Amino acid sequence: MTTEVRVPMLGESVTEATVATWFKKPGDSVAVDEMLCELETDKVTVEVPSPAAGKLADIVAQEGETVGVDALLANIAEAGDAGATTPEKRPSEAKKTEEASKGSDEAPASGGGGSTDVMVPTLGESVSEATVASWFKKVGDTVAQDEMLCELETDKVSVEVPAPTAGTLSEILAEEGSTVQAGGKLGVISGGDAKPAPAQKTESAPEGTQYSTPEAGNGGPGKDIEDAPSAKKAMAEKGLSRDQVTGSGKDGRVMKEDVAKAAASATSAPAAAPEAKQAPRAPVPADDAAREERVKMTRLRQTIARRLKDAQNTAAILTTYNEVDMTETMALRSQYKDLFEKKHGVRLGFMSFFTKACCHALKEVPEVNAEIDGTEIVYKNFVHMGIAAGTPQGLVVPVIRDADSMSFAEIEKAINEKGKRARDGKLSMAEMQGGTFTISNGGVYGSLMSSPILNPPQSGILGMHKIQDRPMVVNGEIKIRPMMYLALSYDHRIVDGKGAVTFLVRVKEALEDPRRLLMDL
Template identity: 75%
Template sequence: MTEVRVPTLGESVSEATVASWFKKPGDSVEVDEMLCELETDKVTVEVPSPAAGELAEIVAAEGETVGVDALLANIAEAGNAGPEETKPKASTEKKTQDGYSGADTPEPEESGSTETAKGGGEVDVMVPTLGESVSEATVGTWYKKEGDTVEADEMLCELETDKVSVEVPAPQAGTLGKILKAEGDTVEAGGKLATLLAGGAAASSAPKDDAPEPSASSDAKDGGDTEDAPSAKKLMAEKGLSPDDVTGTGKDGRIMKEDVLKAAEGGAKPKAEAPKPTPRAPSPAEDADGEERVKMTRLRQTIAKRLKEAQNTAAMLTTYNEVDMTGVMELRNEYKDLFQKKHGVKLGFMSFFTKACCHALKEVPEVNAEIDGTDVVYKHFVHMGIAVGTPTGLVVPVIRNADDMSFATIEKSINEMGVKARDGKLSMADMQGGTFTISNGGVYGSLMSSPILNPPQSGILGMHKIQERPMVVNGKIEIRPMMYLALSYDHRIVDGKGAVTFLVRVKEALEDPRRLLMDL
């Protein structure tokens, strides 16, 4: 027997909940095939099979809470399961980026279904691999309907995850049979989406070489941008681009999300009018009063859970101050061109705020600490979390050892993380281990707000909009660019004096940036 145990869950995470089992006792499994999914307060962790064989016993059922290294299940290795049992299973679990097809299996037990498929039998359309640490998705759009003729590799539907959009192509030519998962349904990796009537009359009546009217795909192409990926159309609208501005790299010139991003980065000139959105059919979840019920994404569920936990656990308090941004803005305007020429990145405000916070955290270390049981863990380094808004929700990538970085390195790191967040390519490691967080609501126009802690951290700084206001300077009224700052902190380990001192040190460093150079 081979034991399946709970893997390391991440820094400061000691337990998880068993969310889903992808296999049941008696099922054959391959090495590294996903067995189950665990959920923590931070991330979702997939547990792969450590050996090939048969799942003999599930020890921890769905819904149970398990600790690190706890026993989840036992696997009878391949030698005990018997080659005749495991071999067919291995073939039927063969997956590729393009989907799943039982017609590819050469084993004797599957030969019947293979011959049937060639003669017009059913082929399953499966959920492809969704990406690292992603186990489920939502069916976004079906491009085909039941009974439509499809070609091999023609797009059938699009799946949406909390990170990326995944397109599902037809595993082979034929006719789309039964759609098993409708738009809006949640599906797991490896689940069945639909059935395809492969070959048969549908395929033979439409030869690939001569067919001038394979109707389904031709009609779609004649429909203008209806064949472009929905995620691409949405992004084109946001960027002010039309399909003529973007070169499609998908099948038959289909525009993908990556194509829009490249066009935007390449400085494509937007048309006078953004492309009109494709008319959307009424959702089954909509009622006569115009309400619509949409299931929360996994990312949004995690955000909601963590924010509520922060309110229920920490003794949160917020203190406010304001900072005159004249010094930072003058310094930035004076050196921004030289800075970009030398370092290849723009000099923004975030590097000043990151440096100012690192400076203040050294003086007030409890703001850079966390509670672990009855202990307070002080961090002698700063892993700075930078909150970034994305179309799917707020994420917090972490800039590691920010206290040892130069202005240029900080700007480059923030820029790299911002691009990864925008493209949905942040990994679990990119968002772990932060000791303090900065959230900039000013980019959305917020004048003042109270940020919520990012557990288990004890402090978060809220930046806001820079607004000119009349201020008394040396007995005279002057117009100054002012910004409100907010520090939310955990009052269990940070006293009011420490919180106010921290915010004052940040204010002093920003109003006189030379203090940062002299460590004052």
């Protein structure tokens, strides 16, 4: 019996794709949901998982072929079918016994001394590799089923790998700091049930979502733009770096033809000035060097650095400022905070006021909640609010979905829950993508004023700051008032100055008279 592998739905208005890469070849064993191949459209890259376990019997659509929706890609034969009964060998095992050389990979009875591979789980759409951050066990340790063995770090999230079976960790094949591919082998557990460990599927982005890097707040990474696999291959062949190629695909995604143009341009202009690179580090005196410490940047920090520069290179970022008198908001919070916490089980903070005020202002100035897609403007009739959170690993921005339809209590609960998950490193990729606007609160660190950097492809980000008592003129008299500077950074390609100032003024008005939020004024 065979199972057909067909082209999945590719998204609205997308009817065909190109087969970019096959990860398996005929005769290979595959597990359910293990990635078989990668399809490339003019908008996104789509990974095709295996619908069943067995052997890849044949490949119908070869690399480079164009296929339509629901077209046949390959066939998978059940492991018991003729021609598909040869068990998969383990080429990466350190010791290949005589049985292994014959292809024996059958599981002995429980407790019979068999071994089970610890594999890299599926890392999510568009993520193909990870770094081994830490091992919680060492060779020789006894492990229980589902006990955490190690932690992997991608440029998006951290992934914990549980033991697929109980036994003894007999071998570690990927040491801390090494880079591993999705579906690769991490180690071997002996003494348990020797059943092949299927690739574990982590929570991934909703169907149709391709760009899934944590969305930044003030200085966070932007939306992940996965370049076409054929473009990556072409760049490697022609010796071009990613920053030498200008992408023409969605959100600046590099396509194969972009690499060809960049290569032609480099050939036609050999005398052009070389691209500016970071200046070499000056020699350091020996006594200073002895007191220095070098630490490799994490993948998340590398992504933050790259996205910050990408944001500045892509968007026309401009910042407008205002200040808000927090007297009324602070008084309202002080009056009801105890009753609020008693009823809803969560403290009433300032973030719910700012979230509500921004949602209110975005209705009047929708371009701040929109994004540019090629030559089109995409207006969002909803607000997925990103709330920046500092963590030991770096700045991440969990997204509060449909914040415009939530109550104060619902917003506070969502912020608290996601903030705790962010600090614990438990956020999934799905929780850090799809934001339409971002709020970053530098005031918790004492910042008096700053200019936040945009979260591409978002068009606006609000920077909150420290509340500070200052003398203000109120009705002709000098009063001491709790004041906060507000900063709105926006993409001037889509948001005009009038719209940006109007948005910030509406936020200011809502916070200085919170009753306006209740009256929708």
